[in-house]
Amino acid sequence: MRLSLFTICFVVGDASFSRASEIAWEEYYRQLEGRSPRPLFVDALPFLPVQQTEEQTLVAVDLGCGDGTETLALLARGWTVLAVDAAPEAIARLRASVPSGDTARLTTFVAPFHELELPNADFVYAGLSLPFCEPDEFDDVWRRIATAVRPRGVFAGHFFGPHDSWAGKAGMSFQTRDDVEALFRDFDAHLLYEQDEDGAAVSGPKHWHVFHVIASKRASK
Numbered sequence: 001m002r003l004s005l006f007t008i009c010f011v012v013g014d015a016s017f018s019r020a021s022e023i024a025w026e027e028y029y030r031q032l033e034g035r036s037p038r039p040l041f042v043d044a045l046p047f048l049p050v051q052q053t054e055e056q057t058l059v060a061v062d063l064g065c066g067d068g069t070e071t072l073a074l075l076a077r078g079w080t081v082l083a084v085d086a087a088p089e090a091i092a093r094l095r096a097s098v099p100s101g102d103t104a105r106l107t108t109f110v111a112p113f114h115e116l117e118l119p120n121a122d123f124v125y126a127g128l129s130l131p132f133c134e135p136d137e138f139d140d141v142w143r144r145i146a147t148a149v150r151p152r153g154v155f156a157g158h159f160f161g162p163h164d165s166w167a168g169k170a171g172m173s174f175q176t177r178d179d180v181e182a183l184f185r186d187f188d189a190h191l192l193y194e195q196d197e198d199g200a201a202v203s204g205p206k207h208w209h210v211f212h213v214i215a216s217k218r219a220s221k
């Protein structure tokens with residue numbers, strides 16, 4: 001498969017944040033205005049279920065949707081989307097950009113991950129968002145995600161590893177490779193790429209330790 005996922009453009013207003021809740025997300029969205037869908041999202045598209053009948057509705061969840069670029073791309077492909085973000089500014093930006101013909105297929109929630117009841121979904125996308133889950137809530141949040149993905153449905157998302165410059169920041173979750181592999185015990189991985197390298201953020205040099213995952217849930221026996 002084409003691997004086009006290696007560039008992560010990550011900007012936070014203040015690199016010296018000590019806990020996730022201090023991040024100025026509106027500044028992040030502003031810096032990335034007009035961005036393209038994330039490479040990981042684009043790479044997941046060929047693995048997504050396709051509509052089998054006129055009546056079938058394909059349902060996606062965009063967790064930590066931010067400005068909603070990926071939600072808009074799914075709506076444009078005819079999907080029904082639940083877009084969730086804890087930042088009200090994110091949902092306001094998304095709502096302001098949705099074409100009127102797509103609004104009936106979009107539901108939005110301003111909520112933290114741990115408060116969500118997720119619908120059964122053909123695709124759950126979590127682009128650079130799950131690392132901002134509180135560590136003591138991560139297992140429960142992941143259990144809900146893994147349950148929500150329908151058999152043959154797809155999960156695509158990023159996890160941060162322990163070598164990342166931000167490891168240890170309060171309010172953030174980090175996984176080892178073994179941890180990530182354990183999360184996907186009921187899935188078949190199409191991609192599990194471990195990025196462990198120095199790189200840039202607009203706020204300055206940073207070490208990126210990121211797992212990029214695309215996986216399909218196994219059909220139940």
Ligand SMILES: C[S@@+](CC[C@H](N)C(=O)[O-])C[C@H]1O[C@@H](n2cnc3c(N)ncnc32)[C@H](O)[C@@H]1O
Nearest residue numbers: 025064065066085086087112113127128129132
């Ligand atoms: C790095 S941004 C990624 C946004 C978008 N998915 C993208 O790829 O640009 C992380 C997003 O997760 C949201 N977020 C952070 N912690 C969250 C939480 N506990 N519950 C829900 N959303 C959260 C932030 O508000 C932010 O929009």
